[in-house]
Amino acid sequence: MPVGTAGTVKAVHQRELKEDIRAQIILGNTYHLYLRPGLDTLHKAGGLHQFNGWDAPILTDSGGYQVFSLSGTRKIKEEGVTFRSHIDGSRHLFTPENTMDTQRIIGADIIMALDECTPYPCSYRYAETSLQLTHRWLERCINHFKATEPLYGYDQMLFPIVQGSTYKDLRKASAETIASFGQEGNAIGGLSVGEPAEEMYEMTEIVCEILPADKPRYLMGVGTPANILECISLGIDMFDCVMPTRNARNGMLFTRNGIINIRNEKWKNDFSPIDEESDLWADKHYSKAYLRHLVTSKEILGAQIASLHNLHFYLWLTGESRKRIIDGTFARWKDQMVKAVSARI
Amino acid sequence: MPVGTAGTVKAVHQRELKEDIRAQIILGNTYHLYLRPGLDTLHKAGGLHQFNGWDAPILTDSGGYQVFSLSGTRKIKEEGVTFRSHIDGSRHLFTPENTMDTQRIIGADIIMALDECTPYPCSYRYAETSLQLTHRWLERCINHFKATEPLYGYDQMLFPIVQGSTYKDLRKASAETIASFGQEGNAIGGLSVGEPAEEMYEMTEIVCEILPADKPRYLMGVGTPANILECISLGIDMFDCVMPTRNARNGMLFTRNGIINIRNEKWKNDFSPIDEESDLWADKHYSKAYLRHLVTSKEILGAQIASLHNLHFYLWLTGESRKRIIDGTFARWKDQMVKAVSARI
Numbered sequence A, B: 001m002p003v004g005t006a007g008t009v010k011a012v013h014q015r016e017l018k019e020d021i022r023a024q025i026i027l028g029n030t031y032h033l034y035l036r037p038g039l040d041t042l043h044k045a046g047g048l049h050q051f052n053g054w055d056a057p058i059l060t061d062s063g064g065y066q067v068f069s070l071s072g073t074r075k076i077k078e079e080g081v082t083f084r085s086h087i088d089g090s091r092h093l094f095t096p097e098n099t100m101d102t103q104r105i106i107g108a109d110i111i112m113a114l115d116e117c118t119p120y121p122c123s124y125r126y127a128e129t130s131l132q133l134t135h136r137w138l139e140r141c142i143n144h145f146k147a148t149e150p151l152y153g154y155d156q157m158l159f160p161i162v163q164g165s166t167y168k169d170l171r172k173a174s175a176e177t178i179a180s181f182g183q184e185g186n187a188i189g190g191l192s193v194g195e196p197a198e199e200m201y202e203m204t205e206i207v208c209e210i211l212p213a214d215k216p217r218y219l220m221g222v223g224t225p226a227n228i229l230e231c232i233s234l235g236i237d238m239f240d241c242v243m244p245t246r247n248a249r250n251g252m253l254f255t256r257n258g259i260i261n262i263r264n265e266k267w268k269n270d271f272s273p274i275d276e277e278s279d280l281w282a283d284k285h286y287s288k289a290y291l292r293h294l295v296t297s298k299e300i301l302g303a304q305i306a307s308l309h310n311l312h313f314y315l316w317l318t319g320e321s322r323k324r325i326i327d328g329t330f331a332r333w334k335d336q337m338v339k340a341v342s343a344r345i
Helices: A014-019 A030-045 A048-052 A064-069 A096-106 A124-147 A168-180 A197-210 A225-233 A243-249 A281-285 A288-296 A300-327 A330-342 B014-019 B030-045 B048-052 B064-069 B096-106 B124-147 B168-180 B197-210 B225-233 B243-249 B281-285 B288-296 B300-327 B330-342
Strands: A026-028 A058-060 A081-084 A091-094 A110-112 A157-159 A186-188 A217-219 A252-255 A258-261 B026-028 B058-060 B081-084 B091-094 B110-112 B157-159 B186-188 B217-219 B252-255 B258-261
Touching: A014 B281, A026 A030, A030 A048, A030 A064, A030 A096, A030 B288, A048 A058, A048 B288, A058 A096, A064 A081, A091 A096, A096 A110, A096 A124, A124 A157, A124 A168, A168 A197, A186 A197, A197 A217, A197 A225, A225 A300, A225 A330, A243 A252, A243 A300, A252 A300, A258 A330, A281 A300, A281 B014, A288 A300, A288 B030, A288 B048, A300 A330, A300 B300, B026 B030, B030 B048, B030 B064, B030 B096, B048 B058, B058 B096, B064 B081, B091 B096, B096 B110, B096 B124, B124 B157, B124 B168, B168 B197, B186 B197, B197 B217, B197 B225, B225 B300, B225 B330, B243 B252, B243 B300, B252 B300, B258 B330, B281 B300, B288 B300, B300 B330
Parallel strands: A026 A058, A058 A110, A110 A157, A186 A217, B026 B058, B058 B110, B110 B157, B186 B217
Antiparallel strands: A081 A091, A252 A258, B081 B091, B252 B258
């Protein structure tokens, strides 16, 4: 899922998302949307789809993650979490109940439970206490979700989130609790927060063995192309990550042959297309030297082209994985690709 | 002509310029291109068309204007003008001869003579002395242009530039000198530099009476939609201006009903399309409230949408003018439109 934090996938038109990148779903961040444009505007618009003109599925997180990563002084209580806006310092409270209401107003097709995303490293004691809170919040989310109706005439789904830091027994216990609610899909949070990749894979594997295989498993906030391939092999079906767009704006391109830092001098006079193997018009139309010029000159078009390229590549990578799972050639291809996409070229 | 300073019309893809805005020609700035990516890269690329993937006409200025407006300490001598780069402070010299060579390397279809663009206000004595220098430089430009060949297998045209500040006799004398060279087109410089619009129109009128009507007359750096309509009625055929793109990035939209500051609170919950009368997909797809959200949130997509809108509107305005000149309804329509497009809504 391309990440559209504030209702826009940065530097990419909705038409490009649909026709060039062929995204089937995008993500919005409740924390950002709640602060700006705000719920009054989103409600009056008839929800985020109407507001931003994206008529395919949208998933929103609960806002919890950004409260922990972006806002100033925040305080976790049983009731919920109080925090200050990173924009104007104003005080706010997110609770399991009001984050359901907020996501009803935003009107995403898939909405997420409020959880606490533990930092890394995290003591066993903190992880265990936090996990119990996350599970109590989940019950309140589900109860409130069931007690309320969608606002715009189409159904919404609520995905719960497995936590438990890097502790196997906590992850197992959490996965069992989460699976027991029988929601339409299940998510794994609290990974890709600084732990070694091996620990992320280990936790993902343990959890995927417990979460039902016939419902989508969503690994939140992951990751590099190699991370995504490894986690697909462990049973993950959905991903979101800012990496393809954020790194694009700094000139990092992901390709099937490895990672390019387009700012490097070596591309200065390389007039070959950005990606010869890609079927994206921009990859064939623009050269590496031109993109390097745009990025080093801080031209907006540089961010546009690189974002388009990276998102198109991520969607190609996951689409190709799906095809190869179906035709039975995924495992070998995955091992080759993990090496290829991780190289620096 | 949309302005593509550093080889990119800011925030707009080449595909959008061609298919959505339907630009027939874009402008590049020699000063910027000379400094970055530099002549070595542009030469190796095979010129700017190859470098930026724009296969329709390009016009480049000589670089003189930016030397006067952007660079640090600059010194005008008979030989040319020395200046310091605004990027790294390095020292450079532009002469009539080397700006022709530079524009041969950039490979624009229309290139401009090196002139001095006098500031406003400007004493008669300074304007007269400067004008004589501009005319001497023009002779050197034309001689060097004739003594050199295009580099990439297609012809280039050299347009001379009328100067003379806001002095009628100097403008007349300059226009006669410029016309006498018999180039394929002629430009008017040194206007839209701070003088009242009435003075700009007066100078334009005087000059247009002298410059041949059967060759394009190009008014450099103009202007607002009203300025453009008035100057078309005085005989101008070509314009360039950063206003549609620069102002777009600040949230100013030009429409046939007037000027919108999309940052205003009044658009916060206005979910109507950006421009209902436009045939641009983005004008119909995105709402005013969404664009306001993007611009106030400093999202790149805001600059993209507003730039697309403003350029499309400018091209519509000039295209419509052409049609109405041909069918004989321009004069009355122009008077109505000047009022309409100048209103603040």
